[in-house]
Amino acid sequence: xxxxxxxxxxxxxxxxxxxxxxxxxxxxxxxxxxxxxxxxxxxxxxxxxxxxxxxxxxxxxxxxxxxxxxxxxxxxxxxxxxxxxxxxxxxxxxxxxxxxxxxxxxxxxxxxxxxxxxxxxxxxxxxxxxxxxxxxxxxxxxxxxxxxxxxxxxxxxxxxxxxxxxxxxxxxxxxxxxxxxxxxxxxxxxxxxxxx
Numbered sequence: 001x002x003x004x005x006x007x008x009x010x011x012x013x014x015x016x017x018x019x020x021x022x023x024x025x026x027x028x029x030x031x032x033x034x035x036x037x038x039x040x041x042x043x044x045x046x047x048x049x050x051x052x053x054x055x056x057x058x059x060x061x062x063x064x065x066x067x068x069x070x071x072x073x074x075x076x077x078x079x080x081x082x083x084x085x086x087x088x089x090x091x092x093x094x095x096x097x098x099x100x101x102x103x104x105x106x107x108x109x110x111x112x113x114x115x116x117x118x119x120x121x122x123x124x125x126x127x128x129x130x131x132x133x134x135x136x137x138x139x140x141x142x143x144x145x146x147x148x149x150x151x152x153x154x155x156x157x158x159x160x161x162x163x164x165x166x167x168x169x170x171x172x173x174x175x176x177x178x179x180x181x182x183x184x185x186x187x188x189x190x191x192x193x194x195x196x
Contacts, residue, residue, distance in 0.1 A: 012088030016079020026150035
């Protein structure tokens with residue numbers, strides 16, 4: 001199995017590892033939109049429901065980082081599997097494209113729900129306060145744009161890897177044919193006195 005891995009090369013793993021970086025940042029922006037929520041303390045006072053929001057717990061932050069890292073590790077794992085195939089670079093590149101599209105396919109839905117979960121904005125300060133730095137929906141819009149940008153870069157780089165592989169394969173096929181067995185290779189004529 002190791003010989004087969006070495007014969008096909010490590011290019012699919014290298015491509016997957018390189019593409020996992022923008023995919024990780026894409027997921028790091030998308031995952032909070034999907035799962036993050038503030039810690040809310042609610043109580044009733046004079047018949048009115050009051051709520052105070054606090055930043056998400058550290059367990060939630062750890063979960064966000066782990067899910068984003070899992071997306072990138074899944075791509076690296078696809079790269080490891082792709083090393084066992086002759087055209088594994090294509091497998092790694094297509095896996096990156098699929099994961100980028102899968103990570104962002106419900107981004108608009110997640111953005112809307114995250115905005116509802118943070119009614120005071122991501123900084124949890126009322127918009128009328130002078131301390132307010134982020135209005136409602138402002139952080140979500142920025143995170144959505146950033147996640148889509150990283151997804152697009154992942155797709156562009158994966159497409160470039162496919163194009164480069166296709167060009168290299170075409171060059172290999174157009175290369176000089178191998179000499180027929182049993183025939184001596186053609187020799188270049190030497191000037192007199194320069195015999196080898």
